[in-house]
Amino acid sequence: MSSSSKSKLMRRCMVIMLCILVLGFGTVAFRLSQLTIVEGETLQQAAVEQQLNDTTISARRGTIYDTNGKVLAQSATVWKVVLSPNSFESDADRTIVSKGLSEILGLDQESVYEKTKENSYYSVVKRQIESDTRDEILEFMDTIEEEHGISGVIDLLEDYKRYYPYNDFASAVIGFTGSEDQGLSGLEYEYDDELTGTPGRLVTAKGPYGVEMPFNYEQKVDAVDGNSLVLTIDETIQHIMEKYLEQGILENKVANRAVAIMMDVDTGAILGMAVEGGYDLNDPYTIADDQTRAQIDLLVGTEKQNAEYEAQSSQWRNKAVSDTYYPGSVFKVITAAMALEENTVNDESTFTCTGSYKPVENAGVIRCHNTSGHGTQTFAQAVCNSCNPAFMQIGAGIGKQNFWKYFQAFGFNTTTGIDLPGEASGLFFNSDGEMTDLDLAVASFGQGVSVTPIQMVAAISAVANGGELLQPYVVKQVLDADGNVVKSTDKMVKRQVVSEETCEKLSEILELNAKEGSAKNSYVAGYRVAGKTGTSEKLYDANDDGIDDYIASFCGFAPADDPEVCLLVYFDTPLGNNYYGSAVAAPVFSQIMSEVMPYLEVSTQYTDEEIAQMDTTANSYLALGVDEAKSKVESDGYTCIVKGDGDTVEAQIPAASTRIPQGGTVVLYTSLDEVSNTSVEVPDFSGYTLAEANSVAAAYNLNISVSGISGASEGVVLNQSVAAGETVAEGTVITLTFTTSANYGNNAVM
Numbered sequence: 001m002s003s004s005s006k007s008k009l010m011r012r013c014m015v016i017m018l019c020i021l022v023l024g025f026g027t028v029a030f031r032l033s034q035l036t037i038v039e040g041e042t043l044q045q046a047a048v049e050q051q052l053n054d055t056t057i058s059a060r061r062g063t064i065y066d067t068n069g070k071v072l073a074q075s076a077t078v079w080k081v082v083l084s085p086n087s088f089e090s091d092a093d094r095t096i097v098s099k100g101l102s103e104i105l106g107l108d109q110e111s112v113y114e115k116t117k118e119n120s121y122y123s124v125v126k127r128q129i130e131s132d133t134r135d136e137i138l139e140f141m142d143t144i145e146e147e148h149g150i151s152g153v154i155d156l157l158e159d160y161k162r163y164y165p166y167n168d169f170a171s172a173v174i175g176f177t178g179s180e181d182q183g184l185s186g187l188e189y190e191y192d193d194e195l196t197g198t199p200g201r202l203v204t205a206k207g208p209y210g211v212e213m214p215f216n217y218e219q220k221v222d223a224v225d226g227n228s229l230v231l232t233i234d235e236t237i238q239h240i241m242e243k244y245l246e247q248g249i250l251e252n253k254v255a256n257r258a259v260a261i262m263m264d265v266d267t268g269a270i271l272g273m274a275v276e277g278g279y280d281l282n283d284p285y286t287i288a289d290d291q292t293r294a295q296i297d298l299l300v301g302t303e304k305q306n307a308e309y310e311a312q313s314s315q316w317r318n319k320a321v322s323d324t325y326y327p328g329s330v331f332k333v334i335t336a337a338m339a340l341e342e343n344t345v346n347d348e349s350t351f352t353c354t355g356s357y358k359p360v361e362n363a364g365v366i367r368c369h370n371t372s373g374h375g376t377q378t379f380a381q382a383v384c385n386s387c388n389p390a391f392m393q394i395g396a397g398i399g400k401q402n403f404w405k406y407f408q409a410f411g412f413n414t415t416t417g418i419d420l421p422g423e424a425s426g427l428f429f430n431s432d433g434e435m436t437d438l439d440l441a442v443a444s445f446g447q448g449v450s451v452t453p454i455q456m457v458a459a460i461s462a463v464a465n466g467g468e469l470l471q472p473y474v475v476k477q478v479l480d481a482d483g484n485v486v487k488s489t490d491k492m493v494k495r496q497v498v499s500e501e502t503c504e505k506l507s508e509i510l511e512l513n514a515k516e517g518s519a520k521n522s523y524v525a526g527y528r529v530a531g532k533t534g535t536s537e538k539l540y541d542a543n544d545d546g547i548d549d550y551i552a553s554f555c556g557f558a559p560a561d562d563p564e565v566c567l568l569v570y571f572d573t574p575l576g577n578n579y580y581g582s583a584v585a586a587p588v589f590s591q592i593m594s595e596v597m598p599y600l601e602v603s604t605q606y607t608d609e610e611i612a613q614m615d616t617t618a619n620s621y622l623a624l625g626v627d628e629a630k631s632k633v634e635s636d637g638y639t640c641i642v643k644g645d646g647d648t649v650e651a652q653i654p655a656a657s658t659r660i661p662q663g664g665t666v667v668l669y670t671s672l673d674e675v676s677n678t679s680v681e682v683p684d685f686s687g688y689t690l691a692e693a694n695s696v697a698a699a700y701n702l703n704i705s706v707s708g709i710s711g712a713s714e715g716v717v718l719n720q721s722v723a724a725g726e727t728v729a730e731g732t733v734i735t736l737t738f739t740t741s742a743n744y745g746n747n748a749v750m
Helices: 003-038 040-051 091-105 109-116 131-148 186-190 192-196 235-252 290-297 301-316 328-341 379-385 388-398 400-409 437-443 453-464 500-516 586-599 608-613 626-635 673-677 690-699
Strands: 052-057 071-083 123-129 154-163 200-205 218-221 228-231 258-264 270-276 350-353 375-378 468-470 475-479 485-488 493-496 530-537 550-558 565-572 615-617 639-643 651-653 659-661 665-669 679-681 703-708 716-720 727-729 733-739
Touching: 071 091, 071 131, 091 109, 091 123, 091 131, 109 123, 123 131, 123 154, 131 154, 186 192, 192 228, 235 258, 235 270, 235 565, 235 586, 235 716, 258 453, 258 586, 290 301, 328 379, 328 388, 328 400, 328 453, 328 500, 328 530, 328 550, 350 379, 350 388, 375 379, 379 388, 379 500, 388 400, 388 437, 400 437, 453 468, 453 500, 453 550, 453 565, 500 530, 500 550, 530 586, 550 586, 565 586, 586 703, 586 733, 626 639, 626 665, 651 673, 659 703, 659 733, 673 679, 690 703, 690 733
Parallel strands: 639 665, 703 733
Antiparallel strands: 052 200, 071 123, 071 154, 200 218, 228 475, 258 270, 258 565, 350 375, 468 493, 475 485, 530 550, 550 565, 615 659, 651 665, 679 727, 716 733
């Protein structure tokens, strides 16, 4: 081979070697760049996951308190049962442990046994066990260590479980949490981020084969507890509202639940929001209504599942903020405010009612509840008479443009902004405010336009406080884990809707309405009440019985001259003897206010007539001689009855300091045995007038205390504090709530 050929071959080999080196090292360099730059972060994460096991530690959910610091929802400590499978030394140990744990925890032994064989140092057997179960497991751990030498295979870690001390109390407001401690409804959902806190971490190292290292190769980052909520809800007020709302449902056979909302008219704070019937917050998935649950139990398959879902959704739904309804005559307060503010009415304005009214030529006749007519009436009389024809005339004077303007100003066209989930907005005839003359006519007395209960409370509160529309709220403070205030809710004024002069004039009329008009059943002795009844016809037959359904409501405030609170009471589909707001809702308003006003320490202002009918306080006559005691009883203005042949008084009914009617009966007993020997069966006072009730009570040697309307002699007994048929001692005081027998409400187009 010539030298030139060798030289060419050498050059060729060098080029080939250079290409191989460039290609090889280039590929390696490219791959290294790809691994470090492009895939570096992903590979690092994979390496961490391969070498470390990261377990989330739940944070303690914040507590929910009422306005006075009473616990309404809290997360109590429970425990999580954890196994360390790689710490077992034999299958025999696995059998002993799985058998014992399955018996204590109520689990299948085979499934627990399988967990003991996992390639891990950390396996959860069961979460959220209670203290008594924890104690059993601790005892079991001591036993297997003493008898079998088994240790270090079971661990108990702290966990948390949500508890609601009052069960179904304020269920629509508070809401509940899911299996992962996440808020699913109510405040638990609305404030979930605040309540949840920051989870901690338990980081455990893994060995070369992916096996977790023992517990001492771990690092724990503690969880940060969630914030707590302090509500505006007052537990005492809420319980009063729920008690009388439930009673009203039973007495009036209400088919579709009921609502009561009480708001501080000066701040917007919600003092109580009751939605009956509710559900047990500790067991939210169980259908609370027995009848509904029984009907669902008869179903099978998909039909049953759908029925359960529908029933659960219904009981979880907060009707106070999520449901709209025709407000009926309560809306006449708003119409009246519009007319006063626009100066289309005054003290001299009169309106004629013949029993019906035809608002437009091509429409039907709309009748009044008083089919014979109210005749000529002033503006104030029209409000107190709840006269539909008069309000159609008042609405026509306001005009369609102004009506829409004030509908928006009072906040009915949008949500109130209350801090609760699922709030609905009111509905107008058209979103742009367009309406016909007939629309205006029916809207003037509360038909055709839909509002939510919370919107109505906010609007009537604006009338009560001098014209300021406030944003309602239920959380007044957010506290951190150390109890420090993180956030406070301040009064938020949305706008001045009407003038103070308009509100003062309207409040006077509404107070007169509670004294002498259609709202007489809302009367509370000693407190100046102002308000309006409402009876509205529903668009659909809620219970499919072929009969028109109604909503009975009442909204008012007290004291009328210096309002503090506004209360709405709303019953959806009463199926009893009456469906009018005056007969169904107004008495419940009176009952609630009669307890809330003294609780709030509102000063009483009794009239002379009320003072004459007021209860007094019984004195003590114990240990006195019979003659002396009888003399004192009679000098105190009571009728005295002596039971027994002894010489000294050993017992008395009513007891000392008990409220007793003036001129009531005091029974003195000379022997304690006589108390049980002189019991009587309580009669049924329903429908009796005051005179009749007094006569019957006297025949049974019972006392009656009067509650309800002004001038109870004009009404009849609606309910009694002790049920008919119960056995009580002679002299017992039975409180009777009176109501007027007249019906007031709206009637539909004829």
